[in-house]
Amino acid sequence: xxxxxxxxxxxxxxxxxxxxxxxxxxxxxxxxxxxxxxxxxxxxxxxxxxxxxxxxxxxxxxxxxxxxxxxxxxxxxxxxxxxxxxxxxxxxxxxxxxxxxxxxxxxxxxxxxxxxxxxxxxxxxxxxxxxxxxxxxxxxxxxxxxxxxxxxxxxxxxxxxxxxxxxxxxxxxxxxxxxxxxxxxxxxxxxxxxxxxxxxxxxxxxxxxxxxxxxx
Numbered sequence: 001x002x003x004x005x006x007x008x009x010x011x012x013x014x015x016x017x018x019x020x021x022x023x024x025x026x027x028x029x030x031x032x033x034x035x036x037x038x039x040x041x042x043x044x045x046x047x048x049x050x051x052x053x054x055x056x057x058x059x060x061x062x063x064x065x066x067x068x069x070x071x072x073x074x075x076x077x078x079x080x081x082x083x084x085x086x087x088x089x090x091x092x093x094x095x096x097x098x099x100x101x102x103x104x105x106x107x108x109x110x111x112x113x114x115x116x117x118x119x120x121x122x123x124x125x126x127x128x129x130x131x132x133x134x135x136x137x138x139x140x141x142x143x144x145x146x147x148x149x150x151x152x153x154x155x156x157x158x159x160x161x162x163x164x165x166x167x168x169x170x171x172x173x174x175x176x177x178x179x180x181x182x183x184x185x186x187x188x189x190x191x192x193x194x195x196x197x198x199x200x201x202x203x204x205x206x207x208x209x210x211x212x213x214x215x216x
Contacts, residue, residue, distance in 0.1 A: 015180030017064040026054040028074040078111035129158040
């Protein structure tokens with residue numbers, strides 16, 4: 001299939017993440033390969049470093065977004081970190097990771113777009129992406145959005161100037177979040193029903209085995 005014949009990536013439902021999902025965030029990041037960790041963090045992060053990163057996530061200041069599969073496993077996550085240094089109060093930094101088996105679906109791009117809307121709605125005027133210069137996928141996402149990219153040896157920085165929030169960005173984010181949370185709760189309900197069915201099946205099998213063992 002050629003590039004022109006390849007179907008457009010389907011839109012994922014992206015919801016904001018809560019502190020209750022810290023374990024899923026950690027599980028997702030720990031599942032990344034050594035090279036993926038290197039590209040995501042800019043260094044070959046070991047398990048202990050990832051665990052410390054997750055433990056320090058500040059949900060009161062920053063925002064995290066995620067994409068879940070049918071089993072409610074976190075398969076892609078984005079971190080929108082608000083900067084608070086002097087002169088950076090209206091800036092935020094973007095970071096993203098996608099599970100290897102789901103690459104090529106546009107999840108990174110969609111998470112970036114979701115973060116752009118959220119940043120606009122919260123007064124951010126400049127979005128920053130720090131990436132290794134070899135991280136072509138991340139830099140492509142930034143360039144596609146119109147960001148200017150400055151390369152400094154092995155590292156690159158992308159800067160995207162954001163317009164102010166408007167009615168469309170505010171309503172669009174509310175709708176996107178509502179749809180994603182509804183989808184999450186539906187998946188959770190289906191998963192619970194499956195669990196009950198599996199438990200009932202195990203009980204029936206156990207009763208049948210016990211009955212067979214007591215037969216003369």
